Amino acid sequence: MLRVEHLFKYYPVTAGLLKRKVADVRAVDGVSFEVGQEETFALAGESGCGKTTVVRSIARLVDPDGGQVLLKTDLLKEYHDAEGWLDLATLPARETKAVRRELQVVFQDPDSSLNPRFTIRNIVGEPLVVHRLGGRREIAERVDELLRLVGLDSSHLNRFPHELSGGQKQRVGIARALALQPKLILADEPVSALDMSIQGQILNLIEDLRDKLGLTMLFIAHDLSVLSHISERMGVMYVGNLVEVGATTALFRKPLHPYSEALLTAIPQPDPKRKVERVILEGQVPSPLNKPSGCPFHPRCPYRQQRCEAEVPELRLLGQDRLVACHFAEELDLRGSLQSDVMGRLGLS
Structure with missing residues (x-):
């Protein structure tokens, strides 16, 4: 459409x-x-x-x-x-x-x-x-x-x-x-x-x-x-760019970009007595007037490497229907244990 x-x-x-x-x-x-x-x-x-x-x-x-x-x-x-x-x-x-x-x-x-x-x-x-x-x-x-x-x-x-x-x-x-x-x-x-x-x-x-x-x-x-x-x-x-695209349930179950991971773990926990582990990003969102070199997310990324500072990642296909703009998406372990907690908070299987 x-x-x-x-x-x-x-x-x-x-x-x-x-x-x-x-x-x-x-x-x-x-x-x-x-x-x-x-x-x-x-x-x-x-x-x-x-x-x-x-x-x-x-x-x-x-x-x-x-x-x-x-x-x-x-x-x-x-x-x-x-x-x-x-x-x-x-x-x-x-x-x-x-x-x-x-x-x-x-x-x-x-x-x-x-x-x-x-x-x-x-x-x-x-x-x-x-x-x-x-x-x-x-x-x-x-x-x-x-x-x-x-x-x-x-x-x-x-x-x-x-x-x-x-x-x-x-x-x-x-x-x-x-x-x-x-x-x-x-x-x-x-x-x-x-x-x-x-x-x-x-x-x-x-x-x-x-x-x-x-x-x-x-x-x-x-x-x-x-x-x-x-x-x-x-x-x-993120700052004018798409960093990840995919089926909603699949993305919630296993994000492949570090920024997606941080957003998901920031979803509020309705039970105040239950302790929730979060991914806390350092720094501030960069201005679209002066974007950082390389990957725009690299100043805040906990998994950044030297390549991230110099080279802009392309939005590329991983699997059948997931697009990700990260140089190391296949190699990162984005804390899958946290995602099961997120899915539970949202009532998703």
């Missing part, structure tokens, strides 16, 4: 009266992955690693600086390549509106993504009005249907966003994203701004809608416990 190949997005840093470019913030630095039909693929990583920039680049909310974003669609066939893919990265800006019918975003913060001057009726119905999909009666019926689909009812139609709870606002955001019956949903940390009790409700809703509507989904999160229950495959990002 979606193929992202060597995606780049840099933000220039300027200085002086003439605003000359002096450096680049390398927010996304050559990311590649694919999402299958009706699959949920997840991107994980610490804040600032480039996950949201990937989403915004795919949706053309920002223009990527390089690479391809290939979408399998029947729209705009005059722009398809020989294999039938539509490259969103090079699609003329005037044509991006048509693609919105197949690709929608659920944003992280419902407070900032919903227009405070609009009623819920206007917010959910706006995509239908913009794309001229029906008259007033048809749009009103569709809005009622969408609200019921996400667990709300007609009593919410004339309310404003400030009159709703955080979970209700995110339900409205999901309803708006589904208004055009898209095939691909980009969910940018849709539960991170919600209370823990509400997160479970919204995740269950997203899973139910995915199965009922046959959606393909790119799900972004920094909480790996969320991804363990919602995604079939996942990729781990």
Whole structure:
């Protein structure tokens, strides 16, 4: 459904009266992955690693600086390549509106993504009005249907966003994203701004809608416990690069990159009396403005060797379906005993 190949997005840093470019913030630095039909693929990583920039680049909310974003669609066939893919990265800006019918975003913060001057009726119905999909009666019926689909009812139609709870606002955001019956949903940390009790409700809703509507989904999160229950495959990002990609359960059971190992052992233990061994990383996350030489993770890696400081590792295939960017992935013993504890915490076999 979606193929992202060597995606780049840099933000220039300027200085002086003439605003000359002096450096680049390398927010996304050559990311590649694919999402299958009706699959949920997840991107994980610490804040600032480039996950949201990937989403915004795919949706053309920002223009990527390089690479391809290939979408399998029947729209705009005059722009398809020989294999039938539509490259969103090079699609003329005037044509991006048509693609919105197949690709929608659920944003992280419902407070900032919903227009405070609009009623819920206007917010959910706006995509239908913009794309001229029906008259007033048809749009009103569709809005009622969408609200019921996400667990709300007609009593919410004339309310404003400030009159709703955080979970209700995110339900409205999901309803708006589904208004055009898209095939691909980009969910940018849709539960991170919600209370823990509400997160479970919204995740269950997203899973139910995915199965009922046959959606393909790119799900972004920094909480790996969320991804363990919602995604079939996942990729781990670090400072604008993918360091590991594979089936979610397999990656949780045996990570092959040291950064993946550290993220997994950082998942909270719900039992306060149970002591959990963690991998504590030294140092700080490097700035995308000034990445270290060689492997970007090497200043913090407990397994680093001299080669790591000089040579950038390629994202290479190990086994049938695991991609890893580590020179010594085959040789490292990433503390498998810790992983059984992690799987137990998440309720995974």
